[in-house]
Amino acid sequence: MAKINDIRQLAEEHAQEVSRSPRDWMGYLDTAARLYRYSFQDNLLIHAQRPGATACAELELWNEKMMRWVNRGAKGIALLDNTGPRERLRYVFDISDTHPVRGGRDVFLWQLTPECHDDLVAHLTDAYGLEPESAATIMDALLAVARAQAEENLEEAIYGISNETGGTFLEGLDEDTIRVEYREILTNSIFYTLARRCGLDPMEYLEEEDFTGITEYNKLSVLAFVGNATSMLCEPVLRDIGATLKEIYRENLSRQLENSVDSLYNADRQFNTLKHESADERQNAQIEGGNEHGTDLSSQGGLSVPEPDSDGGRAGSDRQVRDASQDLSEGESPELVSEHDTDRETEPAPDGDRDSGPGENGNPDAAVTSEISGTRQGERSAGVGGAYEQPDGDGGRDHLDGIGVQLIEEITEQDLNEAEEEIASALSLPELPTVNEQKRAIEERQAAQYAGEIAIPADVVDEILRQGSNRDRGQLRLIYNFMAEKTPGE
Numbered sequence: 001m002a003k004i005n006d007i008r009q010l011a012e013e014h015a016q017e018v019s020r021s022p023r024d025w026m027g028y029l030d031t032a033a034r035l036y037r038y039s040f041q042d043n044l045l046i047h048a049q050r051p052g053a054t055a056c057a058e059l060e061l062w063n064e065k066m067m068r069w070v071n072r073g074a075k076g077i078a079l080l081d082n083t084g085p086r087e088r089l090r091y092v093f094d095i096s097d098t099h100p101v102r103g104g105r106d107v108f109l110w111q112l113t114p115e116c117h118d119d120l121v122a123h124l125t126d127a128y129g130l131e132p133e134s135a136a137t138i139m140d141a142l143l144a145v146a147r148a149q150a151e152e153n154l155e156e157a158i159y160g161i162s163n164e165t166g167g168t169f170l171e172g173l174d175e176d177t178i179r180v181e182y183r184e185i186l187t188n189s190i191f192y193t194l195a196r197r198c199g200l201d202p203m204e205y206l207e208e209e210d211f212t213g214i215t216e217y218n219k220l221s222v223l224a225f226v227g228n229a230t231s232m233l234c235e236p237v238l239r240d241i242g243a244t245l246k247e248i249y250r251e252n253l254s255r256q257l258e259n260s261v262d263s264l265y266n267a268d269r270q271f272n273t274l275k276h277e278s279a280d281e282r283q284n285a286q287i288e289g290g291n292e293h294g295t296d297l298s299s300q301g302g303l304s305v306p307e308p309d310s311d312g313g314r315a316g317s318d319r320q321v322r323d324a325s326q327d328l329s330e331g332e333s334p335e336l337v338s339e340h341d342t343d344r345e346t347e348p349a350p351d352g353d354r355d356s357g358p359g360e361n362g363n364p365d366a367a368v369t370s371e372i373s374g375t376r377q378g379e380r381s382a383g384v385g386g387a388y389e390q391p392d393g394d395g396g397r398d399h400l401d402g403i404g405v406q407l408i409e410e411i412t413e414q415d416l417n418e419a420e421e422e423i424a425s426a427l428s429l430p431e432l433p434t435v436n437e438q439k440r441a442i443e444e445r446q447a448a449q450y451a452g453e454i455a456i457p458a459d460v461v462d463e464i465l466r467q468g469s470n471r472d473r474g475q476l477r478l479i480y481n482f483m484a485e486k487t488p489g490e
Helices: 004-018 023-036 039-050 057-067 115-128 140-150 152-160 177-199 208-216 218-287 365-372 413-426 434-449 458-467 474-483
Strands: 068-070 077-081 088-093 098-100
Touching: 004 023, 004 039, 004 077, 004 088, 004 218, 004 365, 023 039, 023 177, 023 208, 039 218, 057 068, 057 088, 098 140, 115 140, 115 218, 140 152, 140 177, 140 218, 152 177, 152 218, 177 208, 177 218, 458 474
Parallel strands: none
Antiparallel strands: 068 098, 077 088
16 A cells, blocks of 8 residues: 555656647647546646546445445555545545446536537636637637636746746746746636546647746746646536536426427317318318219317217317318437447447326426436336336327317417417426436436335346346356355355
8 A cells, every 4th residue: 555655746747747848748638638526636646647537526425425336456546635634545446446236326527519619608708708700619618718717827836836946947038038837828728628627629629839938847846836726627617518508408307398398289280270271172172073962071060079088079169170180191309319438338228117298287398308317217016127108198188278279170370379378388397306416317217226115026026036137247246246255155
């Protein structure tokens, strides 16, 4: 096990290594961009011991929160902990050192997609007071933010650097030269980190020579001014970007749901209009043939008198015409687009049984909400490995009936406008769960099933244990799970 003095020495030596050349410094910034919530000292030690790390956490967090076990023989990354009365070591593990157990979770990281660029540029321009001409693209906006952040924190750092130049390549340089070089290296480091975390290529705007000044910060005492400033200034910006993207994804999801509902309603409206036109044409044709009313028309010249139903055939003058959308073939419902992550892909979450038809009090909100929340996709549990079946029912046909809108023979344009407003009001979803919240709800349900809170039929369990699963070598996977973390005797 490493000792505190060894880790201190490692930090000193690695500071000299990452400041040896522009490429070495950019290699450190690649790690710092992925782990931007860690301090400069932590990222320096993580880069020294595991430069390819993507998501690090302590053992307790992996075990208790993420339900992941650290692999046997994995070596922890030693970090210096100065939070207590005396310095000590703490250890973190990268996600590559872990594996999921029952109910295990993956790490989801936000991702900047091209369709979000314009919205993010608008947010950065407003939040950081950027000039519109300096933020024409997302790269321009990030560079403008980096320049503003570096300028605001320049003088405080210059005063500290001037007291630490002894024994470094900065020794002998006047304060103005140090200020110019520090401003350039800090601005470029912030911009490089922001762009890398957003999945962009900062070298479209930079060259290696732009980091040449880092070679003069050849000791930890002065390199820490650049590293600490870069970490502290990038973290709030990246947190803000992550929160903004989350809100953009939520708005896009809400817009997609509203558009899908509008398209379904318009289709029903158009079909019923064509139906009425066809009925008028049949009436005219029958009149021309010598039969004024025909067999399908009532004596009043209106729609045909319906056949009595099982309730006794309560027909009236305001009896509702059968919703013509039942005759339309139902297309596939639009899927909810998952948020993500730039660094990993998740398997699609299992579909549960969905209740069909209108919700409580005839409001279709219940049906829409149940498809969004993973914990409300039906209480009946399907067997492990079994196919989930959509229950027979009305499907999504009662878009108008569910909120009290009836299509009678005489319908005006005002009635349709009121129906549109009522549907828009009934299906407005201002508080949609995020994609991560949806996935977490599904995962929590699975974890509850694993924990025995949701019963699995014994015959289903026996069948899976005998045959494995529908995956290749499923029996070997089951055997491994039973043997994991067991001694040879066990």
